Amino acid sequence: MKFNQPNIGTSINDLETPSLIIDLEAMESNFSVISETYADSPCKMRQHAKNIKCPDILWRQIEIGGTLNGVCAAKVSEAEVMVEGGIRDVLITSEVVGSDKQKRLAYLAKRANIKVCIDNKDNLTELSSIAASIGSKIGVLIEVDTSMGRAGVRTPQQGLELAKLADSLESVEFLGVMSHQTVEGFADKETRFLEGKKYIDMCLEVGKTIQDAGIEIKVVSSGETFSYDVAPMIDGVTEVEGGTYALMSGPTAYMEEFSLAGKVLTTVIDVDEAQIVIDAGIKCLGGPLGVKPGIEGDRNITFDQMYDSYSILSRKGKGNYNIGDTLLIETSQQDILVNRWDHFIGVRNGIVEVIYEISARGCHH
Amino acid sequence: MERPVSKPIGQHFLDLDTPALIVNNSRLRTNIENTAEDLMKIGIKLIPNTATHGTSGIARTQTGYNPKSPIFVDTFQQAECFFQAGFENIIIQAPPVSSRKIDSLRHLQDSQTLTLSISNVSHLDVLKKTHGRRISVLLKIPNKSDSVGFKTHEELIKLIENMETLEHLRFEGLITNANEMESMEQACEVLISAAKYLDSNSISSDQRLLNASNLILEKEFNDIPKGITGLISGTYPFYTATQNTVCSVISTVMSTPEPGKAFVDCGQKAISIDQGVPSVINYPDAEIEKMSAEHGYVIFDSSKLNLQIGDKILLAPASYSDTFNLYDFVNIIEEDKLQSIIPTDSRGAFK
Structure with a gap:
């Protein structure tokens, strides 16, 4: 089924989640x-x-x-x-x-x-x-x-x-x-x-x-x-x-001349003092045999459990997170993740500049 | 999207272009009928989690072609897919965190029933803003295996009282997730305890739902305590206790570089390994050693088996849900022949 895509010019803060983002x-x-x-x-x-x-x-x-x-x-x-x-x-x-x-x-x-x-x-x-x-x-x-x-x-x-x-x-x-x-x-x-x-x-x-x-x-x-x-x-x-x-x-981050450009935008859907629940799970992220992604900008949050459509993150620090906040997920295995999505949302300076169709998604044959 | 070389209806299933996701129709139907009967005997309603396969074709079989029979999905976009396919009674697991999510159900008709599961008082604040249509609400109860939800009975009472002031919202009941078999008993206990507390405060919960996809056997159903009204499950249509699998992926050997090693055209992009590598069904002496993104590494005892380039192997996925999510189509097989090809309508409906 085809779903609506965001308009060009939309702020990253207004995107529906989860979304696959490219930092252009x-x-x-x-x-x-x-x-x-x-x-x-x-x-x-x-x-x-x-x-x-x-x-x-x-x-x-x-x-x-x-x-x-x-x-x-x-x-x-x-x-x-x-x-x-x-x-x-x-x-x-x-x-x-x-x-x-x-x-x-x-x-x-x-x-x-x-x-x-x-x-x-x-x-x-x-x-x-x-x-x-x-x-x-x-x-x-x-x-x-x-x-x-x-x-x-x-x-x-x-x-x-x-x-x-x-x-x-x-x-x-x-x-x-x-x-x-x-x-x-x-x-x-x-x-x-x-x-x-x-x-x-x-x-x-x-x-x-x-x-x-x-x-x-x-x-x-x-x-x-x-x-x-x-x-x-x-x-x-x-x-x-x-x-x-x-x-x-994540696993190739040792090559510092390259930057992480593909990330998944996710929303906090529940939160308490020990954990954060986000709206991105295995189906959109992949997580083969325990290789888990990370959260941009906060190493105190780690993926604890991943389910089909949501994940539970453990939090060690006192970061202030609320329901509705968005986070960027740093991917762990990029090409199996990309294969799950129909579109990349290309973002520059926080604004959607282009939407790319992932036209070879699912081309297993 | 998938671009297989198309094969005519009636073709032998091993002639399908690989990798191909196949489902055996008669075994699927048997599982669906048997599970519904087993649960009916103990007075529990079976609610199919159709997010597992994402196909309206299989969901119709699960609901007995009754559009008013409830189904369970994970996301709002999945609900949109199934509403569009004619299902009229949908429970959504994802809590509403913005009214846009509910507004996104563009095709929702007045005749259609929408039930949402919420786990935090903030979700009710969002629902308050969604005037215009009736929404049934399930309150999520935490347990040992899933700690998300309303932790005290007092919170529940307060929330329900708050909800009663809103005309468009109806308290439907309670739900809990039991993600592992070991946690099932405790999950049921906390659910029933919460229901009893509400009851003692003159609040009746029509639904007391256990969401436990791993619960698939009759003897396991018998362990469900009295008080649970419904079981949400997605895996049961595909359950197999023998080599006669219901759901598998066909793959082709594309290289045999050394004795005892074969390299196949199905990797992580065509079968999920999130819960372990798949098992090889049709060659008991062979196993998957590992999988790259595009390919699988098969190892076998070359004194017992001689796999050749072009041979087909059948792989049973460790996770059905994530595997269906990798395909645009499911090949339905009857008596080893291709009977129909059905779309995975809600594949990729993550939002």
Whole structure:
């Protein structure tokens, strides 16, 4: 069901809650960090659409700079939304399995520059065969598992065998290699550099093995928000798949050059001396396995219990809170939160400036 | 919104584009009928918490297609969705903190009954400003598992007396939440004790409602003490004690990078893990190790099982409510075939 959205020019104090807010100044500042970092580098940012799910916002980063004018998408349906939003270069960072989805992918490749990850010969052959039947050509990158233990080839030799097959097929274009990685906990800059370089080097090693066998590597797509400044310093990396940096979230707050731009506005619906009840719960915030959000500006309030539509917060200090007061929630895991909402309310200096539709919300397929 | 590759009615459910949320129709109906009968036997009215699934299609089955039968929702926007879908008797859990919330029920008709639950005297101050339509009011009683509500009996009396001076408000009764099974007995005790106190002061509470979604079994219903008039529950249509699940998410294996490991296309964006990772229904030797935003990590004993790319796995969510909230559509299945596709009308109705 479609609900009314606030008028442009509305004060943040008059918004119905809960609402998903973007602090536009903070987001643009984050985009400028990327623009400056990649300005003089041959390596560019390929922003991940899975975190934002909104072509208009992804376009803002492209306009501000530092990107290769393309994005990543996690799923085929998400890539379709990006293409419909005018973005013509999309890398799907997962394998695409099943003839339904492969057909859809092949048709999308007729409309835009589409690339996809592979890690299996049968899957690659099916993809090529479907693309051939439709008359399109799909770019492919070999996924290399560097640290996450999920999809991807495990050895350079596996990568080479897959590259040889890709290179021999008519309806796919072998482009190179890609990898995902993550760093646990609050990492200082030195750790980020060491960990980031270690993982990216594993991806590059697979690329080098392929190149040494005479197959050209045009693309090395690696690095994420935590290694956004490491990757462009490493020879051979052509693009970085950052997403979290756009809005940021609690667990990545250690990267102080980026600001928290995505927050949920909530209202106090009940209060007593020990606790505060707010109108935002699991359904709008997410709270996977105990990772709880925080409240902006008051560390004495902590999430105690989260229910579907409300949460109970414990309060230690003597802060003066009343029913009807609004609070801003600092999110704990941004992309699963964004996926629950239909709109971002873009706010600057406390005034609603723009409402963005999260048009790829729910694009699981 | 969701953009699956559409499949025709009659298609085998395993051919649906994944991830897909499915509900087995006959098992759902059986659960709904059995639960209503079990509660009727002990004289307790079942009030479906339709916020759990957010679909008017399932809610109609729960209410026996009687628009006047009460349903319970969490938010004002959810109420708006269900009023629009033809339900005429809705209880809203969220307290009113601004008259705008009540004004937001644009489609509310005079024939429709609105009941609000309040937990603080300030909520009554808001209700005082909402002239023009009758509102029934439930007063929330705190207990060990949910400490929100009116803590003393004297507060209740004062509030009800205050309410009686207002023509458009009607004191309907008392409500308490029992979020865990362990707290159910104590929750009932405090509710009944409050009702008795009111009674001794010549105030009758028509409704004494226990909101306890985890209460789903007949033997548990028998533990509900006399004096409780209604049970609010959302989980019971989906309850399963066997492998014959009522509600699950179908997912496809998309990578098998190592023996004993499979990577599937359902992650936290397509199934809730807020109350734990889902269980794998159709492969007892496999389990979900963890889930990222987009994908699930399946581990299994490769000497017993050989999962291949393209294989379908069925996942039982640990939280139905949050999982339904991630989908725009529910695929209704009968005898392993797609019977209908129904919208989750109130998905995303957070306000």
